[in-house]
Amino acid sequence: MTDFIDYPDTDMMMLQVARTLSRDLRNALGRRERVVFAVPGGSTPGPVFDLLAAADLEWARIDILPGDERWVPEDHARSNARLIRERLLRDKAAAARLIPLWRPLPAPSDAMAEVNAALSDILPIDVALVGMGADMHTASLFPGADNLELALSDDAPAALPIWAPGADEPRVTLSARVLSEAYALHVLITGEDKREAYQKARKLSPNEAPIAAILGDATVHWAP
Numbered sequence: 001m002t003d004f005i006d007y008p009d010t011d012m013m014m015l016q017v018a019r020t021l022s023r024d025l026r027n028a029l030g031r032r033e034r035v036v037f038a039v040p041g042g043s044t045p046g047p048v049f050d051l052l053a054a055a056d057l058e059w060a061r062i063d064i065l066p067g068d069e070r071w072v073p074e075d076h077a078r079s080n081a082r083l084i085r086e087r088l089l090r091d092k093a094a095a096a097r098l099i100p101l102w103r104p105l106p107a108p109s110d111a112m113a114e115v116n117a118a119l120s121d122i123l124p125i126d127v128a129l130v131g132m133g134a135d136m137h138t139a140s141l142f143p144g145a146d147n148l149e150l151a152l153s154d155d156a157p158a159a160l161p162i163w164a165p166g167a168d169e170p171r172v173t174l175s176a177r178v179l180s181e182a183y184a185l186h187v188l189i190t191g192e193d194k195r196e197a198y199q200k201a202r203k204l205s206p207n208e209a210p211i212a213a214i215l216g217d218a219t220v221h222w223a224p
């Protein structure tokens with residue numbers, strides 16, 4: 001069942017989510033030699049990354065995997081890898097390994113064989129943090145995206161190219177299958193519009209509300 005935790009403010013939420021994630025990562029490190037931690041891009045997770053970077057974990061055994069990537073080079077302002085390197089792979093977490101979804105090739109489809117081969121060496125995900133847009137997308141599973149049907153299917157590849165009118169550039173996203181297989185899955189959202197979007201998504205099909213495909217046993221963390 002999906003759990004919904006309502007926090008009085010974002011500071012408290014960021015602190016509690018960082019604690020929960022470090023607990024989940026520590027448990028995963030007790031179960032597996034290498035651990036996969038999937039993380040979102042976007043503007044919400046920065047404070048959680050800042051807190052987590054200082055956590056006392058065996059980061060050298062953790063692979064950090066973006067849940068999606070915008071098809072831009074790593075030094076681009078919109079690159080999720082850039083955000084992750086700048087905000088998470090610092091301090092103690094600098095010892096972690098980033099598994100990039102971007103390659104210096106013209107289009108996501110040119111890189112998918114290589115990306116999926118790299119993912120098959122590390123999956124499944126142990127701990128996942130994802131965001132959500134007010135349009136009910138998560139990762140880059142956007143409503144109306146060209147590849148959404150495949151991305152939501154049971155036999156979807158781990159990563160696939162995706163393009164949607166709501167996204168600024170072509171992207172690569174992890175499939176709903178791979179995200180929902182995560183041992184622990186947390187959704188981090190703020191603001192009244194996203195609370196309403198989450199409640200609406202619970203009543204819609206994944207095709208209309210892609211986040212619905214991964215809510216299963218997820219914990220949703222919300223603050224105003």
Ligand SMILES: O=C(O)[C@H](O)[C@@H](O)[C@H](O)[C@H](O)COP(=O)(O)O
Pocket residue numbers: 040041042043044045067068069070080130131132133137138139140
């Ligand atoms: O790279 C991305 O765009 C994401 O991974 C995406 O799924 C994000 O989490 C949501 O769009 C929420 O974004 P905000 O936190 O900026 O609202």
